[in-house]
């Protein structure tokens with residue numbers, strides 16, 4: 423039998439490959455090239471413009487970390503905006519909180535959602551929760567037109583800053599996020615990786631913009647085996663709540679949510695950054 427390998431360039435000099443059994447689906451949508459594959463090691467996975475987005479094996483890491491850190495910091499979050507996240511994994515984690523009343527997901531590419539519903543029910547399975555509204559439009563335009571002080575939490579579950587995701591790393595976008603957040607508001611954003619220079623460059627750019635807008639800005643890390651270098655970050659920006667000083671970790675544990683990556687030790691530990699990352703962020 424022929425070996426079929428999916429290969430991604432992590433840098434010009436480094437490649438990452440996964441042996442696949444089947445190329446399930448391939449299409450060029452109005453926004454990007456979408457490919458779904460089946461593999462033994464990572465289960466079903468999909469790529470956008472040739473970059474790994476989600477697979478069945480490590481998606482729990484990313485979706486736990488984008489969601490639970492903010493939810494443990496402010497348990498009174500009621501209205502949440504997810505930008506991107508078409509696979510549904512972030513929404514799935516949010517729906518586990520009975521306290522959340524409204525989840526709006528603004529995804530630019532409806533095809534990502536429909537294909538995830540077909541091939542990745544593990545992430546897309548909660549998109550029909552009655553609290554969820556799906557809006558198919560550009561997240562940048564959506565926040566621009568939204569009224570002030572509406573959401574308690576914004577989760578930017580976006581692609582890297584190339585293609586349709588580029589605007590979601592702009593000053594204008596972060597500024598509108600600040601405006602549409604309530605006084606208690608928290609913004610979690612895609613923060614790239616500190617390891618390879620091309621990603622580290624984007625990490626610094628994102629950080630310097632957010633630092634100028636929000637009174638509290640932190641960065642936290644997690645281990646994502648299929649993203650370049652495996653060392654990935656989210657940004658935590660907030661108007662009031664500090665994720666370390668203000669989080670009620672005991673209250674989060676009392677909720678009894680079963681998670682595979684996040685726990686309240688990780689909550690604290692994820693904010694402890696290696697020296698080279700601290701130095702890069704200080705320079706940003």
Ligand code: AAT
Nearest residue numbers: 506507508529530531534560561580581586587
């Ligand atoms: N849950 C992890 C999956 C993703 S996919 C990111 C999603 O963001 C894609 O579905 C893409 O269509 C959507 N997107 C990109 N640009 C915009 C935009 N301007 N407005 C709304 N949605 C957008 C994240 C993977 C992270 C990969 C890190 N290397």
